[in-house]
Amino acid sequence: MSINKNILIFLLTAIGLIVLPHIENLPPSVTGYFYLLLSWRFLGVWKPQWLPSKLMLLLLTVIGIAILYGLHEGIFGRDAGTRLFVTALGLKLLEIKSERDLYLIVFLAFIVATSLFLYQQSIFMAAYILVVCCVLLGTLVCINSNRSQTWQSLKTASEIVAQAIPMTIVIFILFPRVEAPKWMYFNDKHQARTGLSDNMEPGAISNLAMSDELVFRVQFTGAIPPSAQRYWRGPVLTHTDGKRWTQNRNGLSQKIDQPTFTGNAYQYTLLMEPQDKNWVFALDLPAEVAAPLRRNSHYQLVTSANPDKRTEYHITSYPTYNTGTITKDEYQEATQLPGPASANVTQLVQRLHGFDRSPDIFINQLLNHFKTEDFYYTLTPPLMQENPIEQFLFESHRGFCEHYATAFVYLMRVAHIPARVVTGYQGGELNQIGNFLDIKQAYAHAWAEVWLDQRGWVRVDPTAAIAPERIEQNINIDQQIARGIISFTPNTALAAVDWLKNARQLWGNVDYQWQRWVINYDNKNQSQFLSSLGISDLKTMIYWMADIIGVITAVLCWLLLRNPSKTVDPAVLAYQRFCKKLAKNGLIKKPGEGAKDFAFRAKRQLPEQATGIEHITQLFIKLHYGKQHGKNDLQQLNRMVAAFKGKR
Amino acid sequence: MSSLTLKERFSLSRFSSGEKATDEPITLNQRRIFILPTDRGLGFVILLALLLLIAFVYNNNLAYLLVFLLASIFFITILHSYRSLSGLVLRSGQSKPVFVGQAAGFNIHIDNSTSKDRLQLKINLLQATETISLSAHSQTQITLHSATYKRGWQEAGTLTISSTYPLGLFRAWSPLRFNLNVLVYPKPAAAEIPFPESHASQSEQGVTSKGNDDFFGLQSYQPGDAIKHIHWKSYAKGLGVFSKQYDGESSSQIWLDYIQTPGHGIEERLSQLCRWLIDAEQAGINYGFSIPGLKLEPANGQHHYQKCLEALALFETL
Numbered sequence: 001m002s003i004n005k006n007i008l009i010f011l012l013t014a015i016g017l018i019v020l021p022h023i024e025n026l027p028p029s030v031t032g033y034f035y036l037l038l039s040w041r042f043l044g045v046w047k048p049q050w051l052p053s054k055l056m057l058l059l060l061t062v063i064g065i066a067i068l069y070g071l072h073e074g075i076f077g078r079d080a081g082t083r084l085f086v087t088a089l090g091l092k093l094l095e096i097k098s099e100r101d102l103y104l105i106v107f108l109a110f111i112v113a114t115s116l117f118l119y120q121q122s123i124f125m126a127a128y129i130l131v132v133c134c135v136l137l138g139t140l141v142c143i144n145s146n147r148s149q150t151w152q153s154l155k156t157a158s159e160i161v162a163q164a165i166p167m168t169i170v171i172f173i174l175f176p177r178v179e180a181p182k183w184m185y186f187n188d189k190h191q192a193r194t195g196l197s198d199n200m201e202p203g204a205i206s207n208l209a210m211s212d213e214l215v216f217r218v219q220f221t222g223a224i225p226p227s228a229q230r231y232w233r234g235p236v237l238t239h240t241d242g243k244r245w246t247q248n249r250n251g252l253s254q255k256i257d258q259p260t261f262t263g264n265a266y267q268y269t270l271l272m273e274p275q276d277k278n279w280v281f282a283l284d285l286p287a288e289v290a291a292p293l294r295r296n297s298h299y300q301l302v303t304s305a306n307p308d309k310r311t312e313y314h315i316t317s318y319p320t321y322n323t324g325t326i327t328k329d330e331y332q333e334a335t336q337l338p339g340p341a342s343a344n345v346t347q348l349v350q351r352l353h354g355f356d357r358s359p360d361i362f363i364n365q366l367l368n369h370f371k372t373e374d375f376y377y378t379l380t381p382p383l384m385q386e387n388p389i390e391q392f393l394f395e396s397h398r399g400f401c402e403h404y405a406t407a408f409v410y411l412m413r414v415a416h417i418p419a420r421v422v423t424g425y426q427g428g429e430l431n432q433i434g435n436f437l438d439i440k441q442a443y444a445h446a447w448a449e450v451w452l453d454q455r456g457w458v459r460v461d462p463t464a465a466i467a468p469e470r471i472e473q474n475i476n477i478d479q480q481i482a483r484g485i486i487s488f489t490p491n492t493a494l495a496a497v498d499w500l501k502n503a504r505q506l507w508g509n510v511d512y513q514w515q516r517w518v519i520n521y522d523n524k525n526q527s528q529f530l531s532s533l534g535i536s537d538l539k540t541m542i543y544w545m546a547d548i549i550g551v552i553t554a555v556l557c558w559l560l561l562r563n564p565s566k567t568v569d570p571a572v573l574a575y576q577r578f579c580k581k582l583a584k585n586g587l588i589k590k591p592g593e594g595a596k597d598f599a600f601r602a603k604r605q606l607p608e609q610a611t612g613i614e615h616i617t618q619l620f621i622k623l624h625y626g627k628q629h630g631k632n633d634l635q636q637l638n639r640m641v642a643a644f645k646g647k648r
Numbered sequence: 649m650s651s652l653t654l655k656e657r658f659s660l661s662r663f664s665s666g667e668k669a670t671d672e673p674i675t676l677n678q679r680r681i682f683i684l685p686t687d688r689g690l691g692f693v694i695l696l697a698l699l700l701l702i703a704f705v706y707n708n709n710l711a712y713l714l715v716f717l718l719a720s721i722f723f724i725t726i727l728h729s730y731r732s733l734s735g736l737v738l739r740s741g742q743s744k745p746v747f748v749g750q751a752a753g754f755n756i757h758i759d760n761s762t763s764k765d766r767l768q769l770k771i772n773l774l775q776a777t778e779t780i781s782l783s784a785h786s787q788t789q790i791t792l793h794s795a796t797y798k799r800g801w802q803e804a805g806t807l808t809i810s811s812t813y814p815l816g817l818f819r820a821w822s823p824l825r826f827n828l829n830v831l832v833y834p835k836p837a838a839a840e841i842p843f844p845e846s847h848a849s850q851s852e853q854g855v856t857s858k859g860n861d862d863f864f865g866l867q868s869y870q871p872g873d874a875i876k877h878i879h880w881k882s883y884a885k886g887l888g889v890f891s892k893q894y895d896g897e898s899s900s901q902i903w904l905d906y907i908q909t910p911g912h913g914i915e916e917r918l919s920q921l922c923r924w925l926i927d928a929e930q931a932g933i934n935y936g937f938s939i940p941g942l943k944l945e946p947a948n949g950q951h952h953y954q955k956c957l958e959a960l961a962l963f964e965t966l
Contacts, residue, residue, distance in 0.1 A: 078706070103688045103816070107695045110718065114699050117710035126710055133714075137721065137815060144816040145767040146781065156814055160728065164720035171716040172709075180705045521709050553723075560727050561734065572785075 007142045008045050010150045014135040018109050025119045029067050030083050037090035082115040106136050121519045134158045167552050174545040177523040196234050196423050199246040211441035214273050219436040221267045229319045232281035234424035236298035242338035245421050261318035269314055275307040281424050283317035323456030334418035341414045354415030367465040377466045404462040405446040418451035571623035578616050578641045612644050665806045666823030673739040680822045683729050689817035729820040732811040735762045740826035748835035751793035754804045754828050759787040772808045796832045799961045804828035833957045837919040843902050901934035901946040918960050929953045
């Protein structure tokens with residue numbers, strides 16, 4: 001094999017690095033298979049005789065196909081495609097015969113690198129891929145330069161990548177983004193999306209609080225409701241075993257009274273992002289709905305359209321409503337308890353007048369209890385395994401919205417007031433330019449609903465008692481926490497880790513900008529951003545792209561190609577003047593002749609000038625080839641050349 | 649460098665066979681250097697299309713970013729390709745005549761007076777390809793060998809210097825033509841036919857019937873004796889300078905005449921003449937040379953020898 005060992009080691013290292021992050025995305029059989037082949041190939045660098053024979057290679061291919069087939073994924077789609085390319089890459093590694101094979105491997109590696117972005121889009125991943133790309137391109141430089149120093153090749157490749165970056169950014173900004181037609185979507189299985197589920201355990205919503213993923217967007221035809229009214233209704237959880245809250249499936253089908261609506265209505269268009277569940281999160285409380293939407297007995301909207309596709313719905317909601325009477329089933333369902341309440345709980349309900357006063361008073365007492373007692377609102381409450389409600393109420397006093405909502409509902413039920421947990425989203429980020437609300441996973445919320453005589457189901461948000469900012473303001477809660485606007489921990493602890501907090505904030509900001517400007521730079525963002533620069537249509541976009549690329553190319557040309565043949569060494573220029581003077585005497589330096597040989601020849605022909613020739617030559621050699629020379633040497637050389645008289 | 653006429657400038661042959669042949673040194677510049685993607689470069693374009701499709705289908709911005717980065721790299725590589733050749737100065741060198749069947753060597757000087765290393769330059773001439781690397785401010789001379797099949801002037805034709813540095817996605821090449829010719833003598837015949845007998849009419853002193861150059865003896869050196877015939881062994885022993893004498897030489901000179909040379913056809917005869925020329929020159933015999941259109945009086949030595957061979961190489965039937 002004629003391929004340089006260094007190149008192989010270089011390439012194999014790059015390949016190993018590029019597949020490394022896929023370990024968490026791919027089944028162990030595929031990564032195991034791949035790294036086995038890679039190690040085999042690595043051994044083959046030093047022991048070529050150990051490389052598999054043709055028959056063995058065929059066998060390995062069959063094994064690879066068997067592994068892929070065993071995963072029952074076909075060859076299309078993200079997971080299946082990635083597995084296919086990783087397997088093909090592994091097999092191709094064992095069959096390196098010519099330079100062409102190396103290129104094929106590098107190309108496959110670039111495909112695998114791209115597939116990594118389909119799983120993760122963090123800054124770290126981008127930086128990692130950039131570095132690995134430099135190594136891959138370095139391999140190509142190595143092949144085409146026949147240099148043994150791989151380090152030098154890596155440097156050249158990095159230079160090329162660095163030169164390409166400005167152009168990349170320009171194309172990235174100006175390349176028209178068009179959403180792929182629907183038939184091009186692959187139905188990827190196991191593409192788990194985060195989001196609310198039909199049951200709730202402690203910690204379920206605080207997991208979502210970190211996700212910046214968009215759930216839906218709402219554009220109002222008229223006024224936008226104030227943030228205190230932005231409750232987007234999702235699944236209603238009525239049944240509990242003391243820890244886990246679930247939807248009561250039987251209750252969903254029963255007949256209920258039509259609510260009566262009063263006050264002003266909100267009309268809006270809701271654009272759901274692709275979801276796993278067929279829920280549509282309407283503003284509390286939706287009124288008329290048209291197909292494919294349907295309102296279930298919990299006043300939650302469900303759709304019969306495919307939730308996996310982005311879909312638009314037109315909905316009308318009224319913030320003031322009366323749901324009327326409660327059915328028997330509803331009452332039963334809304335007062336269900338996992339067992340008799342403990343003495344602690346009964347005592348608390350007693351103390352807050354749960355048994356002897358009206359529900360209104362009890363509700364206020366309880367909310368006041370949350371406000372005045374030492375309750376903290378935190379994303380990372382202590383783990384409550386055994387009896388989360390009691391643990392939260394009497395021990396930790398730390399919880400997220402789901403803790404407050406469930407504890408509230410539980411206490412209501414102990415006091416025989418029908419109550420249930422409502423999950424959904426709360427708030428929404430107003431997009432000033434488009435005048436629409438972005439509702440992200442981070443806004444996932446849980447609140448309570450109690451049934452009161454004459455008023456029907458009434459929303460109570462116990463979290464509001466502890467963290468009113470969440471209700472009043474229209475800001476992402478986790479960012480508020482990150483910025484320290486909402487602080488749930490004692491200040492003394494914060495002071496000690498102040499610099500850490502600052503760093504985290506800075507990083508949070510960088511990450512936010514990255515998400516916003518790089519990951520989510522879609523056709524909407526692009527047209528918004530470009531129209532703010534005065535670029536409105538496709539034609540102007542392309543003109544601008546061509547123009548800017550032209551300018552960048554011109555700059556690069558100037559940087560790369562200026563004065564390619566000019567000799568910069570002034571010593572050489574001086575020596576050339578000296579040679580010209582000698583040429584007048586018929587002494588012409590031959591192309592292959594060294595300065596010393598030429599001087600020897602010149603001295604023989606011009607003995608009277610011997611010392612001058614000798615001095616000039618020595619000085620030139622010192623300046624041009626020597627490592628150390630003084631500042632005056634060049635001046636002296638110039639003087640001597642000027643003084644040198646060629647003609648006899 | 650002289651400027652081109654409009655017609656020359658748009659001539660397609662510039663891409664493959666280069667411009668008019670010249671003796672001047674040629675500096676590679678934008679007029680001489682051509683760049684096109686290699687098959688690997690085309691493969692890279694297909695890769696880009698595939699990656700763009702992935703980015704499009706999954707609407708993935710980082711995938712887009714990677715595609716754009718690779719596309720920019722692809723584009724910028726054109727400049728690097730150009731830079732791998734530009735500024736090099738090529739000059740043709742002298743080349744020695746050869747006999748048919750021997751490889752003709754064409755000498756080329758390449759001068760890199762720039763401050764940039766040139767890596768893996770491929771220089772192709774006829775069937776021969778050489779790969780060299782030139783560090784900054786250095787020069788080199790290479791000899792490209794090419795097989796010879798025919799006597800006469802063998803033209804070097806187009807010399808192509810090319811490079812796929814840095815990524816192998818583009819090939820920059822420059823087709824150059826120098827006035828670079830090698831004179832090819834006829835192939836010496838293998839058959840050992842004795843020297844032709846000189847005719848009385850051509851001979852001044854008469855010739856022995858022996859055409860063979862058998863070793864005859866030694867005699868003291870006379871000025872004019874061929875240097876090849878000096879008996880170095882006796883000189884080394886300090887016995888004085890002696891010349892080796894061959895039978896048939898002392899008195900002889902021969903005429904090598906095309907008309908009287910045996911052989912079928914022109915080439916065979918020329919081959920035979922060539923063989924005799926070589927042998928006669930080696931033996932130090934004075935030989936006269938006659939082919940239609942040229943007659944050289946008997947003489948000996950390199951100058952005469954080359955003149956005869958040249959006449960053989962360029963002989964054309966009338």
